[in-house]
Each structure stands twice: as structure tokens, then as C-alpha cells.
Amino acid sequence: MRYERFAGERSNTMFQRILVPLDGSEGAERAIPVAARIARTSGASIVFIRVVPPPAWVGAFGVGVHGTVAVQPKVEATEKDLADATTYLEAITTAYAGDLVGLNTEIDVATGVASPTIFSSARDEYVDLIVMCSHGETGLKRWVLGSVAQQAVRHSPVPVLVLNEHGMVSSAPEATHPLRALVALDGSALAETALEPAAQLIAALSGSAEGEVHLLRVVDLPSAYGKMKSQAYISDSMQEEARQEAEQYVKAVTDRLHEGPFAAFKLNITSSVVVSTDVAGTIIKQAEQAKSAERSTRFDMIALATHGHGGLRRLVMGSVTEHILGATRLPLLIVRPREVETAGDESGSTSQVEGTEVEIQTWAGIL
Template sequence: MFKRILVPLDGSPRAERALPLAKRIARATRGSIVLVYVVDPVSDLWAVEQAPLVEMRLREAEMYLNSLLSPAPTGEEAEITEPPIPAETLLLRGSAAASILNAASETQADGIVMCSHGQNAASHWRIGGVAAKVVRHAKVPVLMLKEEGGVPAGPHPDATEPLRVLVPLDGSAPARTALTSAASLLADLAPQTPAQLHLLHVIPANVQLLENEGRRRELVQKAGEYLQSMAKKLKESLVEPSLSPKNFMVTWSVILDNDVANAIVRVAEQGDTQDGLGSMPRCDGIAMATHGLSGIRRWAMGSVTERVLHGTRLPLLITRPAWVEEHAEEEETEEET
């Protein structure tokens, strides 16, 4: 999936947690990585007359990026035995989120791997905001890691367990765009070992309030049939013909919950068995689509993905449907009026 991977860095160990995973994917796809560092004078409260300090920060950032591309010390055998990965650095000055998005476009990256928090604890609000903006507006899939969560840099450490990714589906075409990205990521991270896609449908709690128990069972059954059909298409390579899902297990489950985003996080992190169909062990990551809407309309649609992003400790692969770009200008016009 990712042949050219953009990795935004800010000099912190937390941001660098994205590097092993980006390298793993690049090796699997025979791709390359682009390390980008953005110096943001306005955000860092540097005044115009402090231009020399900005220039010094740029030089320090350049040295930092170059150090990451230097050969590993002799004692680090694991790094020495791995083949080199084509890599380049990009040093930018300006708004962090806008610069990252522009860099992805200019370098023709087909994926972004980054950690949601960086620098220090006092600035988490700002870095987290950068991550949210990148996720909301990126035209390529974004694999977002959390500083307090795990990093699936390869097959599951337990050889008997598959590397497992949860894909929530609500029956819409935008939600299904996450399937191809999720399947491709699993193929890259666990090409010769067990891997599993688990499809999840959450029925909102208002359905539970229906007095007609038969109607409730009917809705659950229909949701199960939908997920079954999607699982069959994945296995038959009908969702993405270029993939070979023979190496994958595809499972599914349906649950009922009054909070869709919270249910997705809970099931992914803890596993779940509820009144519904199927059961779900814990996962190593989540893959979702974002609708890319803004303002009030985002609360109705894209807010679920954003709430999962802020609520989970697991890596989250976020794909923005292509049709969003076609309607972006129209949405902005509607909001202005």
C-alpha cells in the first residue's frame, strides 16, 4: 500500500516511534521514506526580530534529520543486517499541519505515518491539534500511532495469534474505503504469518428501545448478513482485486451500543461478546474512513472517527474517501452561507 511514506518528526522520542513501523512497511513494499521536520515560528512564539533564532533552529533540525539517516552503530546488529531503505529529508518552515499536508502532495507520498503527540507534555494540545488537522485533510491514508500505545512493527509476537485489525463498517460506501487500506497494511506487516481483518457493525442504542423484539433481531440479522457479504468479497478479492486475501482470516461481529465511537474503542482494545452476532478478541489496530466534513456536519459523520482517534491507544489507520475532495469546495460554500 505505502510505497512512499512521509514521516513527520519534531525531534522528540515520541515522534520517532513512527520510524520503525514506517521502515517495516517500506521494506515490505520496496518503497522509500521521507522524513519531514517543520519549524513553526508563529506557533513556537518566536517574534519576527528573533529571526536568527529561527535560522539556528532550522540548522539544528537539519542536523537532527541527517543523524537519523546515519548508519547504525556497530553493536546494533539488527539494524546492520537489514537492507538499506531509500530515504530523504525535508526541512520546512511554516504552519505544521499545512506544511505536512503540502509535503505529502509535493513529494507524492501515498501514506503518512506519525505519532499523535510529540515535543513535551505542555504542548500536547498543540501537537494533538496538528495530528487532527492532518487526519481531517490528508488526501492519502494516515497511520496514526499513540504515544502511550503499542506499535505493530511486524507479525504478532505470539506466533499462534494473528496480527488483527478491526474495521468498523456502517453500510456506507465511505466506510468501506478503509477495507483496502487495512488489508494492504496487514499484507505488508505480516506477509508470511497469520493476519486477521475483523469487520464490526455497531447498532445504535435507540434500536434497543424498540418494543418489538422481533424487529430488533431482524436488524441485527441484516447487519450480520451485510458483514458476511463483505467478508466473502474480501476473500474472493472483489473489494480490491490486486490483493491476495488468501493469507488473511476475515471475521465479523455485530453489537448494540448507545455510543458508537466508545464501542469501537472498547471492542478493539478489550475484545467483546454481546447480544448480537459473533465475538471479538482484542486487536492490534483499527482502520476507519473519515468523511472529511467540517463544522456541524462533521459532528454527524466524521466525528465518530475523530472520537476514536482521541479515545484509543491503538494505532489507527485513517483513509479519506476520494469523493470528499470533489465536494470540499461545495461544503465550504454552504458553511459560509
């Protein structure tokens, strides 16, 4: 199986059409300055979308989406909601005129369930990036309403930049501030599909300054080596061999990034390898508490690809991407490549360890 970078054809020169979902809240609007900054550098247009849920009726009476009870559907109410949504989006373009000056903007009002409607619009509008701010709701509200951000992990046809309403970055930084993105890799071609969109974003948001893309390879030994996947059966030689293999991998990726189209972004490429049983936690810790001899600042963004699997596999193995989405306060770039079946390419790889062939399972999208 091989993986294409994006679900559709797109330019190699950065993003061209950016979709910003808005729900009427101030939190969601925090995505606007960031989207405007990306659009200005990329020469992209911005599409603001507001999704109006349809009235839901059960039997002769029924319960509406806001908990109201009515004898029969009122089409007029839906039409009013659509008109209000249009008025709201028009007001947004005025309220954020300073951020949007000189940019081509469009508005889109649609009726439906939020997540699939937004993703359908992304396809119809030939969007190649979604920028949104997640409210980070938990408990019953998330269960009832769902989460567009969580659904993006599984279903978005294009890369999604998710900002946290209460996170570390709520607006675009100064143009002279070089940004740093941590791209999580697992050794698979799928995970590498996050590299190009991450580079595009960092280049766009860093302005004239030199941005940085850091390649992080987390080696999860218990999921690959040893009897019963227990840490007790992992020898020092196993750990060292796995680390060396991972270091060779990130070096090879770094060398490739210094050549070809990626080099045009003029970014500083760094890398590191960490052995850990907690992949998601390690990625978050490395991103939010990054310190080294050269710097003591955190990263500005995490980027990673996801399989978007569901069902039993998700239930049993969990999801690195969704774990990070729910725990980090940093912006998270989620890339869900389209899977294209070919012979002889799987998401895992094999390695010889102490004379025994074992399969190294990739975790991007365990997902």
C-alpha cells in the first residue's frame, strides 16, 4: 500500500484556498488571524463557512436540535437561521477587516451535520487547508454534539490546522519570529506525508525569518520487540540497535529534505530520536518542553499524519493523534493521506534483531 500526500491535485507552492469553519463563538474566530497570515504569505483565498443544523423532528411532535418541542416542522425557522448565518459571516469580514485587508474572502452557509458538511464543502470548494479553533469540550456536550476536530482525524480530505482556544498560541505571531514545527515520524511513508504541509505552514508563518522543522522519531520498543511485549525482555543491545536504526532513518529523511522541492522553503531541519513506551506523551513533552544546548524554547506546532482507522482497532490500540489532540495546548496539524493500494508496501516494516525477524509496527494513526 502506498500513500498519496493529499486527496486531490494541488500546487507545490503553498496553500491556495483555506477553509475556516465558524460557529458564532469568539473562540472559533481566533482562527481568523492565523488563517489570514497564512493566506497573505501564500497568496491564498479564505472561505468562511457556517453550518446550520437542520431541524430534527420525531413523530407528530418531535424534538428540535435546541431541545424545543413543536407540532410540525417550521421551514421558516430554517430559512431564518440561514439568513442569520449569512449576516454573521458578512459581519465577520467587516469585524476582521484589518486582518483580511487585501485578501480574497468568500462566505459559505450550508445546512447539515457540522463535520461531514464541512469536509464536503472542502472538497466542493477545492480547499487544500482547513484552519479551525477547537473548543476542547469534554463530557456530555462532546458526546451529544460531536467534535469537528476529532472527526478531522478520521475523515478530513485535506490537512487541518487545529488551534486550541485555551492554548499557547491564539493568534499569529510577529512576522519576524521564526516558527518551529515538530513533525512526528514513525518510519513509514504515511507519516512523512505530514512533512510538506508542515513546511508550508512554517514558511508561511515565519515570514522573512528562517523557520525550523524538527523530525522526531519515537521508538516504541515494547510494541515491536520482546516476549509478551514486556519491557523486561528488552535488552540494552535491542534498544541500542533500534535507536541506531531510527537515527539512520531520520538522517536519511533530513538529507532528502535538503534537496528537491522541499529545499525551496529554506527551513532549518533538525532531528532527534527518543526511546519511549508512551508515544503520544513523549511527542507532547518534546514539543511543549523542548530544551537543548542551543535553545530553551518550545515548539510552535505539532504535525503528524494519521490513518484514521475506526472500529475494533481504534478501541483496542487507541489513537496517538486523538490523544495528542485532546492533551496538547499547541496548534496541531493533522494530515490524513488518501490510501492507494499497491503491491508490497505496508504501514509496518521489519528489522533483524539478534537474529530474529520481527515486525516494527508504526504508530502514526494507531490511529
